[in-house]
Amino acid sequence: MKYNYPKIDLHLHLDGSILPQTAWELVQEQGIEVPAKDLESFIPLIMVPKNCKDVNECLERFEIPVQILQDKASLKRVTQELIDWLVKEGVAYAEIRFAPQLHTRGELNQRDAIDGVLAGREAALQEHQEIGIGIILCAMSIGAEAINMAENLETVRLTKEYLGKGVVALDLAGAEGIVPLSNFAPVFDLAREMDVPFTCHAGDSQGPETVEDALNFGAKRLGHGHHVYEDAALCQRAIQEGVTFEICPTSNVCCQSTMGYGEHYVKKMYDLGMRVTINTDNMTLFDLTLDKEYDHCIHDMGFTEDDILQMLLYAADASFQSQGEKESLKKRILACKKGA
Numbered sequence: 001m002k003y004n005y006p007k008i009d010l011h012l013h014l015d016g017s018i019l020p021q022t023a024w025e026l027v028q029e030q031g032i033e034v035p036a037k038d039l040e041s042f043i044p045l046i047m048v049p050k051n052c053k054d055v056n057e058c059l060e061r062f063e064i065p066v067q068i069l070q071d072k073a074s075l076k077r078v079t080q081e082l083i084d085w086l087v088k089e090g091v092a093y094a095e096i097r098f099a100p101q102l103h104t105r106g107e108l109n110q111r112d113a114i115d116g117v118l119a120g121r122e123a124a125l126q127e128h129q130e131i132g133i134g135i136i137l138c139a140m141s142i143g144a145e146a147i148n149m150a151e152n153l154e155t156v157r158l159t160k161e162y163l164g165k166g167v168v169a170l171d172l173a174g175a176e177g178i179v180p181l182s183n184f185a186p187v188f189d190l191a192r193e194m195d196v197p198f199t200c201h202a203g204d205s206q207g208p209e210t211v212e213d214a215l216n217f218g219a220k221r222l223g224h225g226h227h228v229y230e231d232a233a234l235c236q237r238a239i240q241e242g243v244t245f246e247i248c249p250t251s252n253v254c255c256q257s258t259m260g261y262g263e264h265y266v267k268k269m270y271d272l273g274m275r276v277t278i279n280t281d282n283m284t285l286f287d288l289t290l291d292k293e294y295d296h297c298i299h300d301m302g303f304t305e306d307d308i309l310q311m312l313l314y315a316a317d318a319s320f321q322s323q324g325e326k327e328s329l330k331k332r333i334l335a336c337k338k339g340a
């Protein structure tokens with residue numbers, strides 16, 4: 001179904017949302033060897049398989065996208081094309097996130113990678129004034145925190161430098177559970193010191209203890225976070241602190257961090273009064289759009305269209321936009337609610 005709302009996607013990864021045709025063209029142009037002879041046989045290499053075992057197998061599907069995004073031109077192209085795609089899907093506002101340090105295998109440094117993405121954002125927004133786009137820079141959990149702490153702290157400093165220039169916040173993404181999330185406290189200590197807004201992946205493949213760690217960092221937004229529901233006291237803390245959860249149902253189902261749409265905690269969280277939002281995570285990786293995700297919400301998870309509009313209001317409030325931009329977006333959402 002097509003939902004004619006001002007849709008918002010707060011949790012959207014650039015490298016998991018490259019148009020398949022573009023990815024195939026870049027692989028060929030760059031001479032990257034892949035076990036595929038044409039687009040049809042290539043697409044499964046950048047999509048999560050139906051029998052995916054866990055989040056870590058899902059993360060393996062990022063290798064080819066990251067490999068082809070090691071130059072400014074490619075970063076600009078895929079960013080511009082993703083924004084074009086979002087416009088076609090009727091998205092009013094999206095925050096696209098990526099990890100600059102993953103794009104430094106060749107000649108680029110983190111600053112170059114950011115410049116490439118921002119160039120794509122600027123080119124797209126010149127054509128599409130109807131959409132708002134913020135860029136979130138991801139620090140990465142790739143193992144023991146000491147492995148890339150210098151790179152992560154550099155990402156924090158660059159986030160501060162680029163705030164107001166298209167970049168809106170910091171995130172910590174990557175594999176959960178290799179080391180305790182609390183080990184990454186220095187990343188968020190520096191972010192708070194520099195007054196950098198942030199979100200944090202937590203409570204997806206791991207339990208509520210990672211959500212507690214993220215809240216202790218001072219996070220008011222969490223990527224995924226659905227396993228918070230397993231700790232009633234922590235749910236109440238999240239409500240009291242006004243924490244918003246960037247829920248990505250299809251991602252959670254595909255990566256086996258929940259057993260199915262009907263078993264997902266998000267509706268129970270919503271009914272408790274928690275501020276939950278619905279997002280795609282990776283549009284190409286999961287063959288997904290917000291319309292498809294809303295269909296699952298209504299047909300498989302017990303939500304109504306009014307619930308979706310309420311979650312869009314939560315998303316507008318939690319977005320890293322200015323207060324004026326939030327209020328303008330909320331008015332558009334409320335207009336849909338009144339007409340429902």
